[in-house]
Amino acid sequence: MIVVTGATGNVGRSLVESLAESGHAVTAVSRGVSSPPPSRPGVTPIAADLADVDSLIPALKGADALYLLVSGAGAHVDGEALLQAAADAGVSRVVLQSSQAAGTRPDAVSHAPLAALEETVRSSGLEWTVLRPGGFATNTFAWIPSIRAQRTVFSPFGDVALPAVDPLDIAEVAAAALTDTGHSGQTYVLTGPEATSPRQRAQILAAALGEPLEFVEVTREQAREQMLRQMPESVADGTLDILGQPLPEELRISPDVEKVLGRPATSFASWVGRSVDAFG
């Protein structure tokens, strides 16, 4: 049995689907706050809070492998206690969803907790794989309200291009790392196949919608104000640092999605093709 935490989010929901589809028994963990748990044969939803390791113990019972996805910066998670509980329950393999910035900015307040969690996973004694995705294509969903209301995209750093990754690619790499041999001890950086700027993404979206979208570049401060409604200050500031002043490694197209899946990473345009209805 495979335990997936963050099971109702961008990556977790697809991962649960894909593991169940290929015949694995899955325990899907979330608090049940953001959206209802997945419901399908082979999937057992369990409500637990990663901030309370004891609440996870029933989910871990009888598990072989754990997909560890912590929301936000992961500062609320006691990694050592959690991995000890997993080992005690018989888990032998753990795949951690971290962030590219845990590698590129390990000392930033926003990403230090994930960098520390990586180290805890690597020294846990379990078979481990670490996934370090860059920015998700699904971050574009933040544009839905202004697109629906005003046919307008408000974004900072209009011309800074980054290789956004499709969360479905992350889920497929995660499924491979959880179920195939050969990924133990690997740290994979997961990006899209090409860099696109917010202005280019708005153009791609407009083409898919079949109508023009106005693009308005907002200041970092204006964007920060908006982000603080959804995330802690440290995460907003760390994210804006990456979006506005990416480091050379954050601009690089990683070969790892293709290396693991044997096919190219999904382009932003393909992600839009699958997701455009959400913007209409």
Ligand SMILES: NC(=O)c1ccc[n+]([C@@H]2O[C@H](COP(=O)([O-])OP(=O)(O)OC[C@H]3O[C@@H](n4cnc5c(N)ncnc54)[C@H](OP(=O)(O)O)[C@@H]3O)[C@@H](O)[C@H]2O)c1
């Ligand atoms: N977005 C990006 O561009 C980006 C880039 C790199 C890395 N990341 C990393 O990716 C992760 C987010 O992945 P995602 O976008 O797939 O997730 P997401 O869509 O934000 O969903 C979060 C999931 O975790 C669950 N959850 C939240 N708090 C929880 C808690 N305390 N205990 C148990 N479950 C909890 C949520 O359900 P409930 O709320 O119902 O519990 C939901 O299932 C974060 O670690 C982030 O740092 C994101």
